[in-house]
Amino acid sequence: MIGARTAQAVAGLFASVGTSGYGAALDRLTRIGAGFDMSCIFGFSATRPPVVIHDGYSETVDRRALRSYLRGAYQLDPFYAACIAQPLRPGLWRMRDLAPDAYYDAGFSGSHEVHPCISDQAGTLVEEIGYVLPLPDGFAATYSLMRNRGGALFDQPEIDRLHGLIPIVAASLRLHWTMLGSDSRPVTSPDPDEVFRTAFASLTPAQHAVTKLILRGHSNISIAGNLDITEGTVKQHRYNIYRRLGISSQSELFQRFIDHLGGQ
Template sequence: MSVDVETLFDAFRQFVGKSSLAPREFGDLFGQAMRALVKFDYIVVFAYRGNERPIDLYSTFDSAEHVIFVSLYQAGPYLLDPFYHTARAPKPGVWRMRELAPDRFFSSEYYRTYYVQTGLAEEIGFFVPVGNDITIVLSLMRRGETGPFPAQEFSLLRKADPLVATLVRQYCSDIGHLFDAAVAKQGRGRRKVKLNAADTVWRDLNLTDREAAIIELVLQGHSSESIGLRLNIATGTVKVHRRNVYRKLGISSQTQLLSIYLKKLNEH
C-alpha cells in the first residue's frame, strides 16, 4: 500500500492550532492519518490506569462488535490481555500483539474462549504513557480475511510513533477524571469498589500468593517453563503448585479454571 500523502497532511492540518479535541474528534483524525499509511479494519482506543477497569475513549465498531471488543472485554477478560499488562508496565512504543503475548497465549483458554471471538488476524498498538499511572493504547486491528500487517506497514507505524505519542499527550492526557468518575459511580452502588479485582478473586478462592501468581500467569497463556523463568522457580515446582490449585478448586482443566475466574470477577 502506498502512502496517501494528501490525506495524511490533511489530517495533521486539522490538528494544528487546536488547544483541545474531544475523544471522538481526536479518534477520527487519528484514524484518517493511519489510513493514509496502512490498511486496517478497526480502531479502538483504551485508557488504562493501574489495576482499574479500562476506559474506552474511541472505537469504530458497530453495535454487535462493540459488545465483544469493548463491553465483554471490560467485564473481566482485559485482566488476561497482553496489551493490559504492557500498558501497566508501561512499555512505550508500537507493538504487535504476538510480540507481547506469552509463549502459550494462542493455545490458552483466554484466547480460545474470548479472543478468538474477535476474528482478528492481528492487532497493533501504540502505547503512550501520559502520566499519573495512565497509559493510552491506540489499537489498529485487521480481521482474519484481511490478514496480518506486512512488515513495510509495521515499519511505517513505528516511524509514526513519536508524532502519535506527542499528539496523544497533547490532546488526551487529561483523562484522570474519567477514572475517578467511574470509581465514584461504582462506589454509589451496593458493592464496595475493589480496584484490584484479580487479587480479590484469588483471596476468595483461598489461594496463597505463590499459587495466585502462578495461576494468573497460566491464564495469561504462559507455559510452566515460562512461569518458572519469570518467578525464578523450577518448572517442576510450578507444576506442583498447579496441581495443588486444581485439587483445591476441585477442577481438572484450564477451561474450568477460566470459568471460575470469570465468574468470580463478575461477583465483584
Template sequence: MGSLEMAALAGWHDALPELVSMIGKPGFAGRLDSALREVAPFDLSCAFAYPGRDRPMFLHDGLGAVSSTQIMTNYLNGTYLLDAVYSACLRRAPQGLHRLADLAPDAFFEGEYYNSPDVHPCISMESGTLAEEIVFLVPVQGSFYIAYSLLRANGSPAFREKDFERLQRTAPMVTSLAQRHWEHLAPAGSDSEPAQQPTGQDVEQAFETFAPSRLTRREQGIVSLILRGHSSMSIGRILEIAEGTVKIHRKHIYAKLDISSQTELFNLFIKHLLAGR
C-alpha cells in the same frame, strides 16, 4: 524509502494539520483512523485509557458491531486484568508502536482470554479471532496510559514488516496527538497513581480473593500467571522453580478446584471476577 512508501505516507502528512485542529474535539479518533489507513490498511480500531490499577475507560470504538455491549462492560469491569495490553501499560512499557506479540506472554495467543468471544472485547463468534493487533502505547502521566490499537480481523493477513515500518514512522506524531487529545482525563498535579475511586479489583486482589480457602498464596500466583498467558516454562523462570514443579502445582490446583482443564479454570475465575457486577 521507495515511491510506494512515500505515497502511503503522503496522505498521512497531508492529514496532520486537520488532526491538530481536531484535538479535543469529537471525531478526532475517527479522523486519526482514516489518516492511518492511508499508511497501512486495518479492519478495526479501539482506544482505552488505563489509569494505573483503576478501571479502564473506553475512549474510541472503531470495532463496528464486533463487540457486544455486555462483553465490553465485562471487560471494563474486570476481564481487562487478563489483557496483555493492560499488563504492558501496568509495567510501563515504552512509548510507541508495538506488535502485541512482542508484549504478550509466550502462551497468550493459545489461551482462553485471547480466543474467547465471550470475554475478548474485539472478537465475536461471527468474526472469529484476530489476525493481528498492534498498539500505540501512550504514557500520559505517571501510570496513566492510553492504548490505541489497530487490528486486522480473521481472514486478513497480519501486518507485513513494511506496513509496520510505515506505521512506526507515524508513531511520534500519533503518540503526541493522542497525549494532547486525551491528557485531560489524567488526574491533575500527580505523577503517581490516579486519584480515582479504587475498584478493589487490581491484578493481585483479583487473584488473592480467588478460592482463598482452597488455594495457597503460591497457587493463586500460579493461577494468575497461567490465565494471563504464561506457559509452564515461563512461570518457572518467573518464580525460579523447575518447569516440572510448575506442572505439579497445576495438578494440585486442578484437584483442589475439582476441575480437569485450563478452560474450566478460566471459566471459574471469570465467574469469580464478575460476581455481583
C-alpha cells in the same frame, strides 16, 4: 514533504483533540499507513481501572465482552502488561512479540466473552498491533489496530509507515488526554489482584500467583522463571489448583474466571 492527504488528516486530527471525534480522526490518519478492521485506545494504570479513550470496534462485537474486560479481564491482555511494565517500552508492537509463550493457548486471545475485539460474527483476529505510549498521571495508552480473520498480517512496509506516525500519534494522544481532564479518570484505586482473589477464593496466595500467570498465557517453564521456582513446583501447584477448584483443565480454569466476571 508529506502528501496533501496526510496533511489534511493531521490537521483534522488536531482539530478533533478533546472531542468525541478524536478516535475516528486518529483512525483516518493511521489508515493512510495501513488498513484495519477495528481499533481501540485504552489508558492503563497499575493501580487504577482502565479508561476507554476510543471504542472503534465493529458493531458486531458483543458489548458484554467489553464490560467483562473492564471488570478485570484486561489484566490478561499483553498490551496491559506492556503499559504497566517498568521501564515502559514505548513504540509500535505486534501482539505476538509482547505475548507470553503460551498466550494463544490460554483462552483469552480467542474468547468472545471477555476479549472485546472478538465476536462470533467477526471471528478470531488474524493480527493485532498496537502503539504503546506514555501518558501523564501515571497512565500509559495502547492504541490497537486489528484485522479480522480472512485478512492478511500487517506487512513490513505497513509497519514502517505506521511506525513513522509515532510522533504524531503520541503528541495528539497526550494532548487529548490532558484536555479530557481528571473527570475522565477513575477516582478509585482498587487492588488489581482482588479480581483473582475473589474469583478463586479457596486458593492460597502462592496458588493465586500461579493461576494469574496461567490465565495470562505463561507455560510452566515461564511461570517458574517469573516466580523463581522450579518447573516441578509449578506442576504441583497446577495440580493442587485444579483439585481445589474441582476442575481438570486449563480451559475450565479460564471458564471459571469468565463466569466470575460475568456475574459481577
